[in-house]
Amino acid sequence: MPSLYGLLNKAIRVGRLTMTDAKGAVHVFGGKEPGPEAAIRFTRKTAEWKILLNPELNAAEAYMDGELVMDSGSIHDLIKVFYANKRHFDLSPSQIFWRGISRKIRRFHQHNVLSRSRANAKAHYDIGEDLYRLFLDRDMQYSCAYFPEGTATIEDAQTLKKRHLAAKLVLKPGQKVLDIGCGWGGLALYLAHLADVEVLGITLSERQLAVARRRAEVLGVSDRVRFELIDYREVTGKFDRVISVGMLEHVGVQYLAPYFLTVRDRLSHDGVALIHSMSSKAPPGVTGPFIRKYIFPGGYAPSLSETVEALEPTGLWLLDCEIWRCHYGYTLQLWRNRFLDNREAAVKLMGERFCRMWELYLSVAECVFLQGSSNVFQLQIGRERDAVPITRDYIGAEEARLAGLEPEFLERVVASAAQALDE
Structure with missing residues (x-):
């Protein structure tokens, strides 16, 4: 079964992300190449699988709702980690799926009468x-x-x-x-x-x-x-x-x-x-x-x-x-x-x-x-x-x-x- 941990382990190659899950376990991703660093903590288990399903939107909503909080650094540090590794995140199955859907319906989203x-x-x-x-x-x-x-x-x-x-x-x-x-x-x-x-x-x-x-x-x-x-x-x-x-x-x-x-x-x-x-x-x-x-x-x-x-x-x-x-x-x-x-x-x-x-x-x-x-x-x-x-x-x-x-x-x-x- 795919997991958020698997996604982060594959995607983060530049910099480092330290993640504390909702049960208190600490996971470290990246560190192979120097770059930006951030530490986050989940306050709800459901946020983890939501982010796996739609990383870009659901990670943002988790932060807005307090389900994802910063343990060290700022949200800007987390965004810098993401953009330092964005091309790898873009290759994740969920990102490919949602990007494909968005391309098919982008004219609907931009139907600006x-x-x-x-x-x-x-x-x-x-x-x-x-x-x-x-x-x-x-x-x-x-x-x-x-x-x-x-x-x-x-x-x-x-x-x-x-x-x-x-x-x-x-x-x-x-x-x-x-x-x-x-x-x-x-x-x-x-x-x-x-x-x-x-x-x-x-x-x-x-x-x-x-x-x-x-x-x-x-x-x-x-x-x-x-x-x-x-x-x-x-x-x-x-x-x-x-x-x-x-x-x-x-x-x-x-x-x-x-x-x-x-x-x-x-x-x-x-x-x-x-x-x-x-x-x-x-x-x-x-x-x-x-x-x-x-x-x-x-x-x-x-x-x-x-x-x-x-x-x-x-x-x-x-x-x-x-x-x-x-x-x-x-x-x-x-x-x-x-x-x-x-x-x-x-x-x-x-x-x-x-x-x-x-x-x-x-x-x-x-x-x-x-x-x-x-x-x-x-x-x-x-x-x-x-x-x-x-x-x-x-x-x-x-x-x-x-x-x-x-x-x-x-x-x-x-x-x-x-x-x-x-x-």
Whole structure:
């Protein structure tokens, strides 16, 4: 009969896991190669066979429910042991079975029609800004920051991200910009202050909408920065620039082609779009069961191959493709540390079980980007082949120019988030 002990003995080759079972017996796995170490203890026997049946989901639930506790180290140490040996865990019969099932029904999981997309957004983004304020930067940027020199504060790295995106958009006075998935409005407001442009930010989160609108009022730019509670499929009109940061992950694999057709139809004849999304160096896959069930229902980070396959029939030009490898890992590391620094406040807000879940989420995501196969891509696309300069030299030059403009407005834009949230 297969057992959890057999699985762990085969899979853990790097680092060491010490496990105390529900009867008090101690088992040690690994130790052949140096690596991360963790010690866990089961408080219920049933958790052991549940994890054997579906390791990824049931181990997460056992930790959330207190059936799996850390004897030494943190849950992050345990996740690091798992990712150091992930390719061996992936070969286990149960993992192969569940991955096969997930592939067959992934279109069902990602069946993001309008009503379902709204429900998915509410499930994650409308749980309360007070939680997000515990670990995000002051501007409430909930997407990958940019670390061109490898180290920066989360505040500076998020500013560098916005500056890099703006440089690629090559904004000109009088242009109209569409921000698909605008979050709490920080990027839209940043772009509007850089140049005399009009911005429409759209979101499916009612709470994000309220904060973004209030920020525009505080800054006195409501006349040219609007925020609406609508889906990307409901937008009409033409825009000179379209930007989407961290939104493609909510589209769903079967909706990638319609998404890019929508982007094409919203672009003016010489328009430029910039699509920033989580992805992977691996072939098309599936969303892990823990993330799908508890964190991002309906979510999927598309591979570059299936994204480009959906883009090609639109007739749009792929003007530039940039791959960010470690940047999200660094971002998540800072988010996780800030969350842990404020964990007591998080427990008061959301309860202990939720906080264990959120620790798992941030830890798993960090390891996926620093030890796993995940990355981020930025696709710059347009209707015309010469919509932007034909070499990338302009990006650095534009970033330097934008950096010179920021002192006039950046602090006010960032501070507007706290003012809107505190009201």
